[in-house]
Amino acid sequence: MSQTVAEAIASALLRHGVGFIFAQSNPTALMLAAEAAGIRQLLYRTENAAGAMADAYSRVSNRIGVVAAQNGPAAALMVAPMAEALKASIPMLVLVQEVPASQRDRNAFQEFDHFALFAGVSKWTRRLDDPDRAAEYVDHALMAANSGRPGPVVLLLAKDMLLQPSSPLGAERRQALGGFPLDRSRPQSESVEEAASLIAGAESPVVIAGGGVHVSRAVGELARLMEVGQLPMATTNMGKGAVDETGPLSLGVAANLTGENGPAGPYRDLIAKADVVLFIGTRTNENGTDAWTLTSPDATYIHIDVDPLEVGRNYEALRVVGDARSAIADLTAALERNDLGKRRQCAPQLKARISSGREVRSQAIASMCRSDATPIMPQRMMADLDRLLRPEDIVVADASYSSAWVLSYLTARRTGQRFLTPRGLAGLGWGLPFAIGAKLARPDARVVSLVGDGGFAHVWAELEMAVRENIPVLVIVLNNSQLAMQKHGEALGFGRTTTGIDFGPVDHAAVARSAGAEGVRIENPAQLAPALEQALASGKVCVLDVISSAEAFAPLRIFDAQADKLVVA
Template sequence: GRPRGMEFIMTRHESAAASMADAYCRVTGRVGVCCGTVGPGALNLAAGVAAAHNDGIPMVVITPQVHSNRCYPFKGSQQQLDQLGFFKPITKWNALVHCWERIPEMVQWAFRVATTGRPGPVHLDICVDTLFQVKEEEGVKLPNPERYRPLNPPAGDEGALEGAVELLVKAERPLIHAGGGVLRSGAWEEVRELAEYLQAPVTTSVSSRGVLPEDHPLLLLPKGAGAIYAESTADVVLCVGCTMAELEYWGKPPLWGDPAAQKFIQVDIDPEIIGLNREVDVAVVGDARLVLRKILEKVKEVTGPSPERITNTQYRQAEKDALAFVEEAARSDAKPIHPARLVREAVEFFGREAIVAVDGGNMGLWAVNGVRVYRPRSFLWSTDMGMLGTGLPFALGAKLAYPDRPVYVLHGDGAFMLNNHELETAVRYNLPVVDIIGNDRAWGMIKGAQHTAFGDRYIGVDFGDTRYDEMARAMGAFGVRVEDPADIRPALEEAVGSGKPAVIDAVIDCQVNLEPPLFQTYLEVALMDCDLSGCNP
């Protein structure tokens, strides 16, 4: 028969398909593609597409539409829906395709828009009668990408580059803050070289972890005490590929310096992002990798390498002091299992080459604080959307891209249940990821928020004691329940040794899980400007 070309991966739910395409793009840098069926199936894609849109992940989303002479406006067709209108706010661009001749053109335009400027998802809605038209391939022209979309992004205005260099070489406490645009551009080596030359500490957004190995002496862990100390006291900040949104506290004091005293250089491929949340002193519109190369060249022309700065030692000490309680918790032998111990066991077992997908609320915060990332594009989390249920689909997308690398998930039982059916997908395609569940039998983050506001009065947050290990075995995967921290490592060894997709159902301390690291900080930001006087702790 005819060659099929690309491999088609069938999921059990369209939302998972979108998240798998998202993760494939995050770990490879290549555009992800997903599709769903008409009407309800298209709606099911939406959550995953919206998460990719918020994080700037290029994706081509394809949906079928009812017959071209019966589609929106309403004609009473079964499963008829204004899919263009529905996807419009969560994509960069979308279009309805009425005739087969335009499919190549529309696909080319879709990839062009998805990858140009700030990346993001695009959507093609194709009428079903168009899909069933049979035509000869000879009449279809398929030009190379360089013939229909720009492959050389802008590298920054010379005047702006000079202004950035002038501030950086004069700075006493420079800081480089690297966002997701650094990973999308592949600019991690440029960040390292510039940081080492200037002896500037590097902080990252949560989504861009792995820009530098997290044991590099200049890297400060995101949202940690060392990072906040550096971000609030730097006299010059070079912000690269970051929107400075809510998780960055919009670039405002007290987590960042006073704009009157702290100079801010912002580099972004999208001019609409610059100055969006924090006023800038120098704006550089361009690709992160190309701009950083130019800045480094110009810095070297006017100054030699900086000696180590005493402030860097102070930042690292602040980070170490603040993490002392997490380090102690990670050695806990308590039963039920301490979430920090569960995370530490996984990190040490899987090692530096692993890809980790973090998902969920409070268990996700324990993971964010306990995980260490050593390679770019190896940490997966739905950052800006905060979407639950992405963990397992993210892991499957990553495993499809890198079958020889270890891939594991860290999340809570609530998040696991939102896409647990994709274990069958993992079994069917022989994708041996390890799914580690911190089982507190609750919506941990919501319960923690209720605990903060109302003491021990809870509503709508507690689950029954479900055996997720048995569920995994029923789908053909490996499954084991762990209740003693001494059994975590043997369970991990057995899971990997099985050669199957695996679930480790670890029973964690539900009281400890009510307040993970940074929980109160996130809660304060989320409830900012809310009147809490009616709460009764």
């Protein structure tokens, strides 16, 4: 049966399991064809937010998110969320309209060099120039996005091309390529055996698991490795939830949150003195390693990652290159072939130390978590939320302090619980879009988003989308009328701040109500628990506008013993 290019693309997307496209009606021919094929169009308000929605959808579902955008300025607004996805190894298919071929290089309306635009943020960028290859190019795009180290890709579609007939040559394409990882490469057996021997013989090994564990869906294998090897395990910021943080061997999130009152603060010495360090699925980036100071330069390093360029980037390491799930399974099997007597002998004392550290930290933060002070301490709000969360809930956060509060003060109560934070590039404003994408991926889960008032203002228009499309999420706004983390950083580094810190007062609850959502302003800590319970049970889009302290600071190690310097008159 004859199809247009637009219809061929829509059919290919349907074959790959795509159920909806984040779009704003362009490219129109494609969106008409997609809707006719049964693919839902989710109308966003800004492309920047749409990219973040697709990112979060992919992170939770392990299926590629698809965004469509008009050429020129709309396409340009996709760059920031694509950069986050590229850094975080999250696939995304971006379908971008282009001017007709006959108008190319003539300064047509909104004509732009999209190849140059996306060069730094896309794994694969192609323009469809042959109408008979439409389905083939969709397949190529998904193979590029979902294989190896996943990432965003771009398919450029000229308006006139979409209307041409498409008659593909050769056999009909039948494969479904929408999930990732598309392939599961295995590491070299020699490297695996050497890694197992190093771990079995170590005096004090430690594992640091990153976001690649979630991307690979390797949390079950990671738990098995921890149990077999009796290995203490910390996570990076993006790795949170890969380990059950109530377990006896969990050190919690380490990364740059090992300061006073940080989740891994009591274990800083344990991590620093590890003689063998196993990295899994991490870029060993600045925040993930506390500026490369978390572990000893004298340690022996083993690094599991699907990207060979990340292995050894910052730490010379035994190279175990392959898919995280495959590599962890192989390593566990190899470990079982070794003498694990030393690991079992150390386990009781190690678990006791971890338990003791957990209790020390609990006591250290107790007063803040029970504080009745106003404006409300973020720690109090997080403690009330933590008591109400279930293991199947999903929590997302914006960048800056919002991420730090979630990573430090909420507990992963099961292996694989999801906490999404934009730590690839840490752009501000993605908390609400992340919540929308996560809820679309897991409609049965309660989804909570923690944002600051600075970041929320970037995207609050997307509340209207969430209400219109019936995507119920809870958004908690820490409203302190300023960029608090920026203020504290400037105060610490310069002893003063610029004038670009403070905002005028905004009633975010009223903003929510104006878009059709529920909006509640909270000024007293006693209001927190009842408001949270009601919002979580409502099944509606809810915004809790929490008037919070501007002087509270997260447990970043750079802030240790610096409290007096963080307060600027």
